[in-house]
Amino acid sequence: MRYLLRRLSHALLLLAGVSVLTFLFTALAPGTYFDEMRMNPQIAPETIAALRAQYGLDKPLPLRYVSWLSSLLQGEMGFSFAYNSPVAPLLLVRARNTLLLTITSTLLAWMVALPLGIWSAERLGRLPDRLLSWGTAMLLVIPDLALALGLLVFAVRSGWFPTGGMASIDFEALSVFNKLRDLALHMILPVTALVLSTLALLVRHVRAAVADVLNAPFLLAALGHGIPKRTLLYRYALPAAANPLISLFGFSIGVLLSGSLLIEVVMSWPGLGPLLLEAILARDLYLVIGGILFSTFFLVGGNLLADLLLYWADPRIRTESNPR
C-alpha cells in the first residue's frame, strides 16, 4: 500500500513539475503571444489590453501560475483564442480520440511483440532469431514519416481504406454495427502505422529481456531438475522477466504517444496531435499548455499503471516496501 501511495504522490509531483516547466517556457519566450496579435489589424488594442488584464498577464509570474493552477483544479483550463471556446472541452474530445488510437496500438503492438520476442529469445543466435533481428533492423531504420506517408499512398491507390479522418460523412446515419465498422476502417491505417513504427524496438527489447532471464543460473538449475521446457518458460522464466517487461511497457507508452502525434497529423486523425500543431501555428497559448499537460498526464498515468502492474507481479517490490 505504501508503495502505491508513494508512486501516486510521485506521479502528482511530476505533473505539477511539468506544469511549472511549461509555464516557465511561456515566461522565457522572446516576444509574447499578444505581440503577434497586436500585428493583426482586426483586433483592437483595447481588446488586447482587456484580454491581458483578464488573464492577469500583467501580474508577476508566480501569481499567474497560482491563479492558473487554481482554475485548473476547478476544471477550467483557460480560453482558446483561435477556436473562441474554453480549452477543456476541446481537449477532452481530442484526448479521447488519441487514447483510442494509442491504447489500441499499444495492445496490438504488445500482442505481436511479446510472442515474437520470446520465440526469438528461445532460439537465440540461431537462424530464425538472426532473420528476425535482420527484419526488425530493417523496420527500425524506416522513419515513421515514411511509413505513414507510404500507407497513405497505399490507401489512395487501392481504395480499400479511407484516407484520413475518423468517420465518414454519413456516420451519424449509420446503424450501430455499421458505425463500429466505419470506425474500425478508419482506424486501420493509423493503427498500422503506429504499430509498425514501434514494433521493431519492442521486439528487440522483449528479446533482450527474455534472453537475459533465459541465461540465468536458476533456470539452468531448474532444467537440471528435469522440469519440461514449456513449464520452464511459462512458470519460471516469464515471471522472472515480468519486471523488465513491465518497465518496458511503461517506456513503450511514451514512445507510442510521441509517435501518435506525427501519425495523427499525417493521417488526419482528430487527436491531440493536430490540435497541438494548429495551436502552435496560431500561437494559442492556453491550448498549447493544455495539450502538453494532457499528453504528460497520459504518459504519467500509463507509467503509474505500469508501477501498479509491477507491484502485483513482482513479489520483491511488495516485500521491499512492506518490511517486517
Next chain:
Amino acid sequence: MRVRRALTRWLVVLGLLHGIVICAGFFAPYDPAEQDRKSPYLPPMRLHLLDSQGHLHAHPFVYSLKLHKGSFDQYEEDTTEAQQVKFFVSGAGYRLLGFLPSRRHLFGTENARIYLLGTDAYGRDQLSRLLFGGQVSLVAGLLGAGITLLIGLSIGAVAGYFGGWRDTLLMRLAELFMALPWLYLLFAIRAFLPLTVSPLKAFFLIIVVIGTVGWARPARLVRGVVLSAKERDFVRAARGFGATNGYLLRRHILPETSSVLLTQAAILIPQYVLAEMTLSFLGLGVPEPVPSWGNLLSSLQQYSVLVSYWWMYLPAVVIVPFFLVYLGLASSLQERGDAYKIETRSLGNLT
C-alpha cells in the same frame, strides 16, 4: 579484433555517406534554388545507352521530356535529340566545404537540363535539393546531438560526483524531462519561440531546441558511470597524492564515460535528424527556400502530390542508409563496451 574491424567498416561507410553530402555542390548538377518554371513536377529522367534507333552510344545520355499531346501533366521522352551526359563539367558556382570556390560538378548536360530525380512545383532539380537538404538535416542532427551530450555530460558528472542535494535536484529535473513524450516536449519548446525567423536563425533555433530535449537519459547514464568510477581505488589513490576534484574528474572519471557517450551519440544522431525532418515537414523547422529533407517532403501534405508524383517521396527514404549505418555503429560500440569490461574483469584475476 573482430569488433574493432566491424567498427572501422561502419565508420568508413559513414564517412563515405557523409562525404557525399558534404560535397553536395560537386555531386549536384545544379544550385538548389534554381527554378525552371516551365518544367514543374517532371518525373525522373532515365539514363540510356541505346537510343530509339538501336544505336549504342559511347556516353550515357538522357532525353528531354515534353508534354504528351493533349495533356498538361503527362510527360514523354523527346527522342529527337540525345542529351549527352558529360562528367566533371563546369556549371553553377558553389563553395566546396563552405569556402573553396569551384565550378566543377560530377556530371551535367550541355544544352538541356538533366533531372535524374525529377523536379518539384517550381521546377527545381530534386537531386540537387536532396543533396543540399542533407547538409542541413545531418548537421542539425550532429550539432543537436553534440549539445545534448554536452548538457548530459555536465549534469551527469555534477550529479554523480558531488551527490547530495545537487544529485537529487538534477535527477528530479531529469525525471521531469523524461515525463513528457519527447515529440510533445520538442513541440512545446518550439511552440514558445518565434514562428517566423530567417532560415539561418531558424536553423540554429531548432538545433538548440532539439538539443535540449534529450539530455535526461545521457545524464543518467553518465551519472551511473561517474558514481561507480568515483569509488574506484585508483581515484582514491590519486586523491592520496594530493589531487583536486577537478583533476580527478578530468583525468580519471570523465574518460570512463567515453564509451557511454559514443554509444549515445550513435543512437541520438539519427533520432535528431528525424526530429528536424518532422519539424520541417510540419512547417516548424527550416523554412523555404532552404532545402532540408523535412521540408522537401512538406508538399506531400497535398494528396494530389502524394499520389501522382512518386519521386517527391524520395527524401523520406534517403535517410534509411544513414540510419542503417548508425544502427550498426551503435551495435558495434556496445559490443566493444561489453568486451572491454569482460577483458578487464578476467585479466584482473590472473595472478
Next chain:
Amino acid sequence: MEPLLKVENLVKRYAKRSLPGTPEELLALDGVSFTIFAGTTLAVVGESGSGKSTLAACLACMESPTAGNIWFEGKEIANLEERARRQVRPQIQLIFQDPASSLNLRWSVMEVLAEPLILQRKFSREEIDLRVTLLLERVGLSPETLKRLPIELSGGQRQRLAIARSLALEPKLLILDEALSALDCSVQAQIANLLMDLQSSLGMTYLFITHDLAMAAHLADEIAVMDRGRIVEQGPAQKILRHPEQEATRQLLAAMPRITLAPPSLEQ
C-alpha cells in the same frame, strides 16, 4: 621519543538513510586509541566489519572522524580543512587490497608511476623519468616494465607497482589495507619480504591492516585487535600470539590454518 602517529579516541559515525524517514546510524569506530613509533610496524587485526578500513580512511585523511584526534609528527590532522588535508595526504600513503582496481588500467606503467610526481608540480620531465626508474628498481621491477600496460602484469607485479607509486612522494607512513590478501601464498611472501627490506633501508613505518593473524605476527612489532569499532587487545606481537586475553583474539587465533603432522584417524 615522539611517536610518529598518535590516535586518541577516534569515533566515526555514518548516517545511513535506507528508507526515507528511518535514519540508521552505523558506528564504525568507537573510541580507538594507539600510537606508532617511526620505523616500526603496527598490525591492526580484526574480522570484516570491525572498522579496520574506516580507520585506514580516517588516518589517510580521506574521511574526517566524528570525534577524536590524530597527531601526525606532533601536528593535529583530524579536523583540517580540505586544502590543508591535501598537503598532508602525500605523507601518509594507502596501499589497497586489489592491485587491479588501484591502478587505472587505461594508463601505461609510466603514467601510473609519474602521476604522483606530476601532481606535486615541482619536478621536470627529466627528473620524473629518473625517479620513476629508481622507483622501479627499488621494488624489484625491471626498467622494461615501463613500456608495458598494467593489464599485462601479474598480481604480484601490480602490487609492487602500487608500492613503488606510493613511495614516489617519500611518505613517512604507509598504510597497507589488506594489501597481501588478494595474492597467492608465494607471492605474499615475496611482497612481505620486499616491505621488510624497504623498512630497514628507508626507515618506513607501516600500519598493517589484515584479518590474517599469522601474517600480522610475521610482519609486525605490535598487534592491535579490533572488534566492532574498538581495540580490545593490544601489545607486542609474540605476546598476543602466545597469551591472548580477549575472546575476539582467541577466535582469530583459532581461525589460523595450522599444519598437523598426522590426521587424527591414523593415531588410533
